[in-house]
Amino acid sequence: MTEPRSDTPLLFTPIQLRGIAARNRIVSSPMCQYASDDGAPEDWQLVNFGRFAMGGCGIVFTEETAVDARGRKTHECAGIYHDHHVPAYRRITDFLKSLGAVPAIQLGHCGRRASQHGPLKDRAPLTEADANGKLRPWQGLSASALPPTPGGNIPKAMDLDDIRECLEAWRRAAQRAVDAGYELCEIHGAHGYLIHQFLSPLSNLRTDGYGGNLQGRMRFALEVAETVRAVWPADRPLWFRVSAVEGPGGVWGIEETLALSKELKARGIDAIDCSSGGVGGDGKLPPVPRVPGFQAGYSSEIRSATGLPTVAVGMIREPQHAEDLLQQGHADFIALARGLMDNPNWPLHAARELGVSDPLALVHPREAQRLRQLEHHARDYPPGSAIDIPYGTEERGVYSWEEGIARRG
Ligand SMILES: Cc1cc2nc3c(=O)[nH]c(=O)nc-3n(C[C@H](O)[C@H](O)[C@H](O)COP(=O)(O)O)c2cc1C
Secondary structure, rough: OOOOOOOOOOOOOOOOOEEEEOOEEEEEOOOOOOOOOOOOEEEEHHHHHHHHHHHOOOEEEEEEEEEEEEEEOOOOOHEEOHHHHHHHHHHHHHHHHHHHOOEEEEEEHHHHHHEEEOOOOOEEEEHHHHHHOOOOOOOEEOOOOOOOOOOOOEEEOOOOOHHHHHHHHHHHHHHHHHOOOEEEEEEOOOOOOOOHHHHHOOOOOOOOOOOOOOHHHHHHHHHHHHHHHHOOOOOEEEEEEEOOOOOOOOOOHHHHHHHHHHHHHHHHOOOEEEEEOOOOOOOOOOOOOOOOOHHHHHHHHHHHHHHOOEEOOOOOOOOOHHHHHOOOOOOOOOEEHHHHHHHHOOHHHHOOOOOOOOOHHHOOOOHHHHHHHHHHHHOOOOOOOOEEEEEOOEEEEEEEEOEEEEEOO
């Protein structure tokens, strides 16, 4: 732990996002839970996302939330496709706000990756055999009738009515997200889901205005952005997650992402969340090695080419690394997923490590009060000092710092 310093690290400097203020630049990245009941979140989500707000994150995303029931990967995926979902999400957003975090939703549609088992069953496609166990398969939608992986379920190639209906589902879902109290919305355009399926020439073989050249393949993504921006309030930020480069064997790379990001900026997107992967094929892209900050270079490029704020994400675990990425202008926000699962109090620990003057101000006063006691105890009894522990009115034990125990006599 370094000495407290008067200048606040950038990671802990509050930031204004349109009309919304975040207490710091740490983002709890969207994380699917596969724990919803017909799209609706349960206690699991309240606790799971609540712990990241309690730990001090400035912005807490819930999970990818499907705009349409068909746009879920599994029966257990989250959705916001019924009005009755709104109060279930409101319970979570109220809780996150009460803990000082900005509640954020990631809206998505998985397209051809629909009708699967979850990750615990290796995302195997649902079959008629699963229907007997009540997990009925359904047909996904996509830009073209190509399976997500060889032998996977074939989606329906969306016709123009499907596209219109889908955009309407995005509009209604965004409106419900407003009603549910979310203050930040992100459009999931990455990871090989529907929007990405339209973007990539590997998954989009269309010959109409939604396919062909880059402009045509970007059209659906841009129409989603326009549709959501039209209902998402002007005082609330709207982000977009990209796969800056797609998966192994892919072809979509950073140049395409820069072109997309510039178009998104023109449509009122406020920040680009820089991820990667999803669609693959027989293109030349190699896999991206999972090293600390493996996607931060994409964030840096997008930020300087577009002038848009960006989110760096991916194996960022060290507080100083997070701070350096911000200080050096590679990103405006740092998102963590697994690092927060491992240590939900990561922001508190990072604040201590970076020398924030009052790290405990990050957590709820109920917690801070007890944790301050812990710090006082450590200051009151410096290691090595002579300590007696009472065993009765007349008896004392001598405390051994080496052993961490006191013994009588
Ligand atoms: C349990 C889990 C669920 C995830 N679900 C989503 C999701 O819903 N949407 C999304 O865009 N990314 C999702 N991701 C990816 C994360 O948001 C993040 O980009 C990725 O894990 C890299 O960050 P990390 O190295 O800090 O974990 C998920 C990751 C995990 C670990």
